[in-house]
Structures are given as C-alpha cells and as structure tokens.
Amino acid sequence: MAQRNLLPFILLGLIEQSPKTGYDLKKEFETEIGEFWSVKHSQIYSELKRLVASEQIVSETGYFGNKIEKTYYKITNKGKETLETWKYSYDKQLVVNKDEFVLKLYFIKDKNDPRLKDLLNEQLLLHKNKLNHLNERMKKLFSDTKEIDDNYGHYLILDHAIRRENEYASWLEEAIGFLAK
Amino acid sequence: MAQRNLLPFILLGLIEQSPKTGYDLKKEFETEIGEFWSVKHSQIYSELKRLVASEQIVSETGYFGNKIEKTYYKITNKGKETLETWKYSYDKQLVVNKDEFVLKLYFIKDKNDPRLKDLLNEQLLLHKNKLNHLNERMKKLFSDTKEIDDNYGHYLILDHAIRRENEYASWLEEAIGFLAK
DNA sequence: AGTCCCATGTAATCCGTTACATGATTTA
DNA sequence: TAAATCATGTAACGGATTACATGGGACT
Incomplete structure (x- = not known):
C-alpha cells in the first residue's frame, strides 16, 4: 500500500446517502x-469499478428520464x-501532518x-480567506440548530476547521508582531 | 507529479547545515x-542519487577515520x-488537510x-499524548532564549504544533462534554 | 457556431510504502 | 554469540496527479 486508501469508504459513505453517478460524486468533492x-475524477471512476467488483456497490446504467445515459x-x-465497521474503528496512531509552509520555516x-x-x-492572507469561507459555510449549513442535531459529525468537523484556521491566523499574527518590534 | 515532491528541498536543507550521509539523514527523520x-530510507537514498545527477549535491565515499565505508x-x-529560491517562494493556495478521523465524523x-x-x-488520548511530547520538545530545545533567536523558524513551528494540538484536544473535550449532557 | 458543462473513461508518470537484500560493527 | 544498530541499496506495488480522449446537451 502506498498510502492507506480511504477513497472506498468515502464513496460508500456518499453513495449510502443516496444512489449517485460518478459525476455526482465528482461534484461533491468540489x-x-x-x-x-x-x-x-479519474480516481473516482476506477475506484467505483473496484467497488463493483468487490460487491460493495451495484451499478445501473440507463436513461433515467434524461437524454444522457x-x-x-x-x-x-x-x-x-x-462502511459501518470503518466508521467506528479506532486509529492506532496519529500521522505526521505535512505542511509545506511549516517545512520552509524549519x-x-x-x-x-x-x-x-x-x-x-x-500565508496569513491565505488562512484569513479560508477562515472567512469556513464561517460562511457554517452560517449556511448550521444556522438552524436542527441541522446540527441531524448532521452532528459534519457540524463538529466544520467547527474544528474554523478553530484550526483561527489558530493558524493568530499564530502568524503573533509571529509577525514579534518581528515588527 | 503524483504529489509535489518536497523531499529534494528537505535533503538540501539538511545537507546545507553540514555534510551528511544517507544514514545521517534517515536519523534526522526519526x-x-x-x-x-x-x-x-528507500526514498532518501534514491533521491540523493537524483540530486547528485542534477548537480545539487556532490558525494564523497571513503573511510573517514571509521572502519565502515x-x-x-x-x-x-x-x-x-x-534551496534559497524554494525557501522564499510563495504558496499560491492551501492544500486540503487530509485527516482520517475528520473524515469519519463527516x-x-x-x-x-x-x-x-x-x-x-x-482520539483525545492520542492528541493529549502528542501534546505532552511536543511540550517536552519545546522545553528541551528552547528553554534558552538564545536558541529561539538562532533557530527562529524551528521555534515558530514547534509553537504552532503545540497550539494546534491544544486546539484539537479542547475541541474534542467540548464535543465530549456536549454529548455527556 | 462556439463555449461551457455534463458524463465517463484510459494511459502515463511519479510519489510513497513495503518487502527484499546484504554485510559490517557494536553491545549485552 | 546473539541481537541491535550501522550503512546502503533495489524491486514490487499501489496511490495520486496529469494528460489524453470522446461525445452529447444547453446556452449565447
């Protein structure tokens, strides 16, 4: 194994929500x-074939009220x-987080x-933009508390991503402030 | 390119500090x-050969006062x-941070x-252990403020890693606390 | 008529991990 | 003398990106 391939689980998770085409899946990654x-997308299509071969999913080709097959x-x-087994399995150890910017600073x-x-x-600019984007996502997806209850995992990781970007930005700001002296 | 290969820059950076063997480099990654x-290590040795071929480094084989070649x-x-060009080049955009645990929660x-x-x-346990380890590294490497001045980049990223793990742990603790209610 | 998006694939290439391989030296 | 560490590589395999490839529908 080169890196642990998690794509099968992602595809299963997305397809479990509702049947999807390869293109639908591609869109979700956007x-x-x-x-x-x-x-x-090249990876999606080939992984789908493998999942069919291992009988994790089944395919159905046709014109579903559309003009395109x-x-x-x-x-x-x-x-x-x-999917269920993976979702509730434990990770044994943390993997190194590879960040090119961090590497440069080293x-x-x-x-x-x-x-x-x-x-x-x-770098600060990049992270501030990311933070703004995430805050908008949060507002859009979870301004209704019912949504939080119904998609608790998704809410948690969005919250985490926002905290993470806040950390990144404040860290950079402090470092810049320290240099300015 | 499969993923952007940053290993040449890392090796150049480490070798610039002082001449090193492949084994020395391997040790630094531990x-x-x-x-x-x-x-x-298999990647290190093959990358070293490529760096020699592109004349970024030169090699010298022999017995340097030792019994082993x-x-x-x-x-x-x-x-x-x-190396210098890379160190001060700008990243155009952030890459997605792939975290299996985050994926599961989704x-x-x-x-x-x-x-x-x-x-x-x-997951909280893993991150608390990591945090303890990082705090010890910080104490060991940078208890002397002179060290901070001489290795400012390294100090910054260690500080960042600690903040990051603090964020991760407090996020998980809050999520757990919320569930307990 | 042209551009954009829908929709689905294959091929080439490179990156990264695991496994295979060898031999010497140091330490318990 | 056995195990651990030093020291250096090659080979096989699988994952991830880029490029190549095709054809239809919708919109301007």
Missing part, C-alpha cells in the same frame, strides 16, 4: 466533502457493513531576513 | 525533522540556489450513538 478531502451506483449490504534561521515577514504575511 | 515530516553528501552552489449523523463518545475519547 463542494461539500471537498472542504475535507480532495480527489480527481448515466450509471447510478447503489450500496449493497456488504458495502454497508464495510530551515529559516535568520529572523531578521525581511523576506520572512513577507512569507508570514502572505 | 528525531528532529521527524516531528514535521516522514519519509522512508560511508558516503557523504555536500551541497553545491547550484543546490544552495535551489459520515456520522447520529450524535446519540454510544460509539461516537468512545471514538472521541480515543
């Missing part, structure tokens, strides 16, 4: 789950079991180099 | 930089330029499932 995971995938009982010794401040500022 | 990046690598001016709808609390508690 919006909803795209906040937390990224994948290319589509292939819908539905989860099987076997697929539901796989090699920067001189805190008086003027380029360091520019780097920090540029 | 301690120092291992907090922020992971890699297998070793190959030391030294950075060239070309390698220094590559698919957990029912906040009353007793297994959810177990999952959160188990």
